Amino acid sequence: MKPNYRLLPINRREALREGFFAAAGVLLASRLAGVAKALPAAQAPAKAKSVIQIWMWGGPAHLDTFDPKPEAGENYCGPLNSPIETNVSGMRICELLPLLAKQADKYSLIRSMTHGLYAHETASYTVQTGRIAGGHDVYPSVGAVVSLFKGYNAGYKGLIPPYIVLTEPQGRFSEEGFLGSRYKPFSTGGDPAQARFVVEGVVAQGLTDDRQKERREYLHQLDTLGHAMRGDPQLAASDDAEKLAYELILGDAGKVFDLSQEKDDLRDRYGRTTFGQSCLVARRLVERGVPYITINYQGGWDTHKQNFQVMRRRLPEMDKGLATLLRDLSERGLLDTTLVWWNGEFGRKPKVDWEAPWNGGRNHWGGVFSALVAGGGFKGGHVVGSSDARGEEVKDRPVYPADLIGSMYELLGIDAAGRLPHPTGLEARVTPTAADGLPLAGRLKEIM
Amino acid sequence: MLRGRVQNFHPTAGFLLFAACFAPASAFGADAQKAFTAPFEAAGELTPRNRIDELVFAHWKELGIQPANLCSDSVFLRRAWLDATGTLPTAQQASEFLASHDPNKRAALIDQLLERDEFADYWAMKWSDLLRVKAEFPIELWPNAAQAYYHWIHDSLRQNKPYDQFVREMLTASGSNFREAPVNFYRAMQNRQPAGIAQTVALTFMGVRTEKWPAARLAQMAAFFSAVGYKHTDEWKEEIVFFDRGKAVPSLLTFPDGTPARLQPDQDPREAFAGWLLAPGNPWFAHNIANRVWYWLLGRGIVQEPDDIRADNPPENAKLLAWLENELVASHYDVRHVFRLILNSTTYQLSPIPRAERTVAAAHFASYPLRRLDAEVLIDALDQITGTSEAYTSAIPEPYTFMPDFQRAISLPDGSIGSSFLDLFGHPARDTGLESERNNRASDAQRLHMLNSTHVQRKLQQGPKLAAMMRDIKNPRELVSQLYLTILSRYPTDDEWKVMAAHSQSGAPKGRDAVVDLGWGLINSSEFLYRH
Structure with missing residues (x-):
């Protein structure tokens, strides 16, 4: 057993465990000091209390969602050539997103x-660490960093873990990075669209x-070794x-996952799909103060083949869930303190691969892609930056992942220039500098 | 009978007795307390079994430390199986061992365990952690190269290849990642710059974190890896690692201990480095591996952390470590020999219940440390007990990543192949090769999963092995004994029989549900979840 003392959370259980640390020869005080050093100093008060990350696993096409290019022609926009106006004048989005078009004042x-x-x-x-791969370390994702700075160390007292993923982990990299498994997301398993959302461990x-x-x-009674020791x-x-565990199993906290407590018509508006109901669960978690929720949206967005068929099938479901989430958060007065972050790992190739075996597919595209942000201090109704006429390159105002992540941290009251506790004591900054490999183009002041 | 010495053990009485042991004891042995805690401890004085014990006992005496009692046969059986093979003994293996009257049965068991296939499986897993055998991000070996590497590691361990040869084959490897498996050593790292390679070599084979070295020493060591070349071929994802003669290497280099190295013309500098590292008397090589084996078996290095060897981090018992190093070198780098020495020692066979102050006992190996089962070992044990199987998958499905039913987690060939259970229970990401990547610290979410998940519940309720046991064994007492042997590798104590009898008199579930509830209770007990 080699606990990394620096990373232990300071929560209500500490009172019980304090004896252990003292006995283990570790000074609680120095551990607290270590954490305090890592916590942000003299920050502007946080605007955002919680984050809902909608992770578009696979990378949806920017041209077919929030950056339509009907003027680029059939070989670029395919059949989705009639983008619609939103309730923000001049902001057009894909025609398969009519509900989101009515909520555009809430997001940028x-x-x-x-x-x-x-x-x-x-x-x-x-996209989720702001860093380029290739050093010796794997850095923690935004969710793990938020759970470090806004979770148990920062006074979060919920029984529900501070970093939740609905419903399956991403599996691409270890989201907790070098922070260690304490900052791993709790994945719920189960399916909220089923009659009963069986959250692994909580609902038996x-x-x-x-x-x-x-x-x-x-x-x-039977724990003989426990008695002997x-x-x-x-x-x-x-x-x-x-x-x-039993407070969760038998008590009220676990009821956050009980969607039968919601009105049927609201559940219908979210859509009775895994994604739609996940959005509803996310809102319920936000209401209980959970600081970070990832909806890992495995919607088949990696559309190498038959991109447009997939878009016709899946975008209406996304439209319903996300638009209802934004509206619901707003109506409950939660949007101001809840940061919603939507994007995938990249966009998709603007030029359509019509030939077999792709049959109208789109390949990966990291040159330029889109993100949606809402709430938590981000202004709605704005468009930041633009891509070129065919959506292939950045035309103006590039935004690198660390620019967006640094902006989110600022809204969350996390010092982006602060330090992360590193397992071997190396210096590790919360966000990278340009010297770490990717350029920076500045925080998103225009929408903050 | 087979249960060893059964005492009228009451928790409170045990606690008082235990507390009494905090009184300082000037010596141990003849006049030490004769009280033993059933069913975990055995009667008998502590006697030195080999040189390890002489050195450790002397150290205790010097420091005035009261060691724990000897562990019981059932504890030893379970511990030796789990530590040496990452595998739970079956009910039959347990009952046979417990029934044997052979006074040398512990030594005989150790010999058998070291020859089992599971020994190679478990230590191949361990080495695959340290060597970062993983197809995907951030190591990116690619599935078939990861498996070639894994099988080479596994074969090396099964044959008990001398450790110096094992390392030499990696350090000096050239060729295709698919065909010359050990070249993957040079691919299984994020940073393939000479300094990145040197950092990895130092961590893995010298137990050294070069971050703590002066920069100049790392640069000197990096020069030995400055001619490592990588190139792709026409074959999809094939990569050749080679000695790139086009890269300039100074002819005069310096080893990390400060001695100069003069390269022969056209000599691969990696050969020179391997020659230095593997020479008997190298200050790091045998030191590192002897310390790691001790750490693996006893939960704490003689130098702790085991991969942080430096002058200002001295060994807890320098004579002990030096003796183990000598044994390793004298046996021609037979790592299994070192395992055998440690497993046979009384020091290793102590009870987990300390009789000195807890942290003192832990720091000086005066009790066996509790450790939560490794993620892979835990799920394999649950599968074995219930007769169930897990699905293991990789984020990138490739022909090489499909695993058959009843695949054991300890023999998964690639760190990218896993399950949410393994993630939850802290199997290492294999990002860095640090020992601390494996996290066996219990978490709230793990406890929740064991207590109440559908996953575990389903194994207990639907597992064919438990069902067969219930069908075939009609005598309830026999059924309970069999459950205990299967799950805890021992028979119930008298007190446990009383608890079960009282429980069945109450309104508790009957029949099948009663068996499921007992099984559930046992797999959630400390005794099952922790190596002890």
Whole structure:
């Protein structure tokens, strides 16, 4: 066992565990000091309390979503050649997104995202860490950084873990990076579109509360080694974990995943799809103060083949879920403090591959792509930057991943120039500088 | 009978007894407490079994440390299986060992374990962590190269290839990543610049973090890797690692210990480096591996962290480490010999219940450290107990990444092939090769998963092995004994029988549900979840 003391959260369980650290010869005070050093100093007050990241796994086409190019012709826009006006004058988006068109005042589009990467894993890493791959380390994703600075170390007290992924982990890289598994997202498993959202561990099927309690009592009686080693710090921590687990299993906190508590017509408006209901779960998690939620949207966006068929099938579902989420957050007064971040690891090749076997597919494209941001201090109704006439390169105002990430951190009150705790004590900045490999073009002041 | 010494053990009494042991003891042995905690400890004085014990006991005496008692046979059986092979003994293996009256049965078991296939499987997994065997980001070996590398590692361990030869084959390798498996050593790192390679070589084979070196020393070592070339071929994802004669290498180089190296004309500088590193008497090479083996088996290095060897991080017991190094070199780098020495020592066979102050006992190997089972070992154990199987997948499906049913996690050939369970329980990402990447620290989410997930619940309720046990064993007492042997590798104690009897008298579920609940209780017990 080699706990990385620097990374331990300071939460309400510390009171129970303090004895352990003292006994382990680690001064709690110095550990606290270490964390304090890593926490942001003298920041402007945070505008955003929570982030909902909509991760478009696979990389959806920018031309077929938020950066339509009907003037580029059939070989670029394919059949999706009639973009629609939104409720913000001059902002046009794909015709398959009519509901989002009515909410455009709530979000801004960045049409000049760029990193020049064309492989899923390196691009996923760069978009979610701001860094270029190739050093000795793997840096933590935005979610892990937010859970470090806004989770248990920063007074978050929820029973629900501070970094949730709906419903399956991304699997491309270790989101927690060198911060270690404490900052790994909790993936719910299950499917919120089913009659019952079976969140792995929280919701058990076929066990009554009475049987749960009975079993728990039995477990305590049979834990012979636990009795023989009473006072062992690891086992004490495990007992604490068990107490928390049963608070979740038997208590009210787990009800956050019970979508039957929502009105049917609202559930319908989100769409009775995994994505739509995930958006609804995300809103419920935000209401309970969870700082970071990723919706890992495995919608088949890696459209090498038959791009337009996929878009016709999946965009209406995305439109419904995301537009309802923005409206619902706004109506509940949560949008001002909830940052919604939508993008994939890259965009897709503007020129359509009509020939077999692609049959109207689009390849990967890292030259330029789009992101959508809303709430949490970002202004709505703006377009940042632009791509060229065919959507192949940045035309003006490039935005590199670290520019966007640094802007989000600023809104969250996280010092982008601060330090991350590193397992071997190396210096590690929260966001990269230009010396780390990718250029920077400045934070998104125009929409902050 | 087979259960060893059964005591009337009450938790409170045990706690008082245990607390009494905090009293300082000037010596251990003859007049030490005769109280043993059933079923985890064995009667008997601590006697030195080999030189390890002489050196360790002497150190305890010097420091006035009271060591733990000897562990019981059932604890030893389970511990040796898990530590040496990452595998749970079956009920039959457990009952046979417990029934044996052979006074040398522990040594005999160790000999058997070191020859088992699972020994090679488990240590190939360990080495694949350290050598970062992973097809995808950020290592990007590619699936078939990862598997070629893995199988080479596995074969080397199965044959018990001398450790110096194992390392030499990697350090001096040239050729195709598909055909010359050890060249993948030079591919399995994010930073392939000479300094990046030197950093990886130092971490892996010298146990050194070059970040803590003066920059000049790293630059000197990097020069030995400045002529490593990489090139692609027409074959998809094939990559050749070679000695690139086109790259300038100074003819006079300096080894990390400061001695000069003069290269022969046209000599691959990696050969010169390997010659220096693998020479008997090298200050890092045997030191590093002897310390790591100790760390792997005893949970803490003689130098701790095991991959942070430096002058200002001295060994806990320098004589002990020096003796292990000598044994390794004298046995022609037979790592299995070092395993055997450690596993046979009384030091290794101590109880997990400390009799000295906890942190003191831990720092000086005066009790066996509790460690949560590795992610892979835990899921394999659950599969073995219930007769179930897991699905392992990779983010990029390739012919090489499809795994058959009943694939064991400890023998997954590629770090990119995994499951959400392995992620949750902290299998290493294989990004850096640091030992600390493997995280066996228990988390809240893990506890939740074991207690209440559909995944685990389904194994217990639908697993064919438990179902067969329930079908075939009619006598409830026999069924319970079999469950204990299967899950905890021992028989129930008298107190446990009483608990179970009382439980069945209450309104608890009957029949099948009762068996499931007992199985659930045992797999969630500390005894199951922690190596002890």
